[in-house]
Amino acid sequence: MSNGALARNRSSVQEASSNSVNFIDVFAGCGGLSLGLSQAGWEGVFAVEQDSFAFMTLKHNLIEGKSGAYKQWPEWLPKTEHSIKDILETYREQLESLSGKIDMIVGGPPCQGFSSAGRRDPNDPRNDLVNLYLQFVNIVEPKVVLIENVKGITHDFEDDKGANSKVNYACKIIDCLSENYTVSSRVIDTSEFGVPQRRHRFFVIAVRNDLFPSKKIHPFEQIEKNRLSFIRNKGFASLPVSSGSAISDLEVRRNGKVASRDSVGFEEISYNHPLTTYQKIMHGDVGRTNLTDTRLARHKQKIVERFQSIIKTCHTDGRLNVSLSNELKSRLGLKKSAIRVLDPERPSPTITSMPDDLIHYSEPRTLTVRENARLQSFPDWFEFQGKYTTGGERRKREVPRFTQVANAVPPLVAEAIGDTLRKILSENG
Incomplete structure (x- = not known):
C-alpha cells in the first residue's frame, strides 16, 4: 500500500x-x-x-x-x-x-x-x-x-x-x-x-x-x-480464575444425567444452577433447561477405572495440570503423551482440539464441550454447531465442536x- x-x-x-x-x-x-x-x-x-x-x-x-x-x-x-x-x-x-x-x-x-x-x-x-x-x-x-x-x-x-x-x-x-x-x-x-x-x-x-x-x-x-x-x-472478585471456579457447577455428581437431546445413545449433564461468580457471569440468564453442549463421552468401564487411577495418583503425587510421568504411563500401558488431570485450584493448562487431553479433576471422564467453552470464557448462551469430534483424514478438513472451542480466541x-x-x-x- x-x-x-x-x-x-x-x-x-x-x-x-x-x-x-x-x-x-x-x-x-x-x-x-x-x-x-x-x-x-x-x-x-x-x-x-x-x-x-x-x-x-x-x-x-x-x-x-x-x-x-x-x-x-x-x-x-x-x-x-x-x-x-x-x-x-x-x-x-x-x-x-x-x-x-x-x-x-x-x-x-x-x-x-x-x-x-x-x-x-x-x-x-x-x-x-x-x-x-x-x-x-x-x-x-x-x-x-x-x-x-x-x-x-x-x-x-x-x-x-x-x-x-x-x-x-x-x-x-x-x-x-x-x-x-x-x-x-x-x-x-x-x-x-x-x-x-x-x-x-x-x-x-x-x-x-x-x-x-x-x-x-x-x-x-x-x-x-x-x-x-x-x-x-x-x-x-479476584484473579486468576481457577478451573474449579469455572466448571464445578457442571459436575455430574451435583446435577445427574439425562438422555442427550441431540445425540441418540448419549447422556448429558442435567444442569441445576451456577455456584461461583465466574459461573454466574458466564451463565447469565440462560436458565437451567437451555444449557447446551453438555454431552458426556461414552467411556468404557475399563477407561473409567483407568481415569480413576490417574486422578487419584495425580492428586497424591501433586501432578495436576501437568503431563503424566513416564513411570505412570508405563504402569498404565498408556502411549498418549499429552494427557493431564485438571487442578481445580488453578487455571487449566491450554486446552487442545483432542477431547482426551484433559481429564476432569474429580470425575473419571473427559470434559464436555461446554466445560471447554467455560475454560475459554464463552458465555453459556453461545451454542456450538456441527459434529462433536472427527478422526482420521477428516481431521485435516473438518472443524468439529471441540476443535472450534480450542482454536478460538477467548x-x-x-x-x-x-x-x-x-x-x-x-x-x-
Whole structure:
C-alpha cells in the first residue's frame, strides 16, 4: 500500500468515522474474537471462515443469533463459508470498494504449522495463508490490524529454500505491515484477563501511520493499563480464575444425567444452577433447561477405572495440570503423551482440539464441550454447531465442536483488547 493510496483514501476514512467502529474477521473460526469485539462495542461487517461447521456456529450465534454482532453484512457476499483465497479471487472489486471504510481487520491464520501441540512444519500449506492475509490487508487498508496466533509463530523455521535458509513468520508479518503501520506485538497470558486457562498467545496490533501522525500510540501499554478496571467492571472478585471456579457447577455428581437431546445413545449433564461468580457471569440468564453442549463421552468401564487411577495418583503425587510421568504411563500401558488431570485450584493448562487431553479433576471422564467453552470464557448462551469430534483424514478438513472451542480466541481477551482499541480510535480520531 503506497503513501499516495493512503492520501487518496484519507477523506473516505474521515467520512466513515463515527461513534461506531467496525471490523472484518478473517479466519474467524466459530467467532470467539468476533464475539468479544461485539461485546466491546464493535460492529462486524463480515467474517471469512472456510470450515462449514465453524461457520455454522458463527452464523447461528453472531449473524442470526441474539448478539447482533454482524449488522453490516454486505449484500454481495453470501452468508456461508468462504476461504480467503475465494474471497480474494471472486470479490476483489468489492474488497477494493471497502478501502478506507474499515476500522479494523482481525484474525489469525490457522496455526497448525506453528503450534507446539503438534509437529511444527514450516512447509505446512496452511502457513501460506499468512501471505493471503497480508494481501487482504493491503487491499482493504484498515485503520488497525489485530492478529492472534500461537507463540510458535515467533520461532525460526528452516524453509524449503535450503538447509541454511530460515523463515520467521512473526517477523515476516511485522516487516510487511511496518511499511504503512506502526506495529506492536506481545505474548499475552489469557488468565490475566479472567480466562480460567493459562493460555499464552502471540498478538500483533498495527495502527496505520497516517491516523495519529503527531502522537505515538502504545496499544499494549493501554491494554495493560485498562486491564484491572475491565476485570472489575466484568464483576470478577479476584484473579486468576481457577478451573474449579469455572466448571464445578457442571459436575455430574451435583446435577445427574439425562438422555442427550441431540445425540441418540448419549447422556448429558442435567444442569441445576451456577455456584461461583465466574459461573454466574458466564451463565447469565440462560436458565437451567437451555444449557447446551453438555454431552458426556461414552467411556468404557475399563477407561473409567483407568481415569480413576490417574486422578487419584495425580492428586497424591501433586501432578495436576501437568503431563503424566513416564513411570505412570508405563504402569498404565498408556502411549498418549499429552494427557493431564485438571487442578481445580488453578487455571487449566491450554486446552487442545483432542477431547482426551484433559481429564476432569474429580470425575473419571473427559470434559464436555461446554466445560471447554467455560475454560475459554464463552458465555453459556453461545451454542456450538456441527459434529462433536472427527478422526482420521477428516481431521485435516473438518472443524468439529471441540476443535472450534480450542482454536478460538477467548472472548474475554478479545473484549478487553477491543475495548481499549475502540477507546484509542475514539479518543485520538
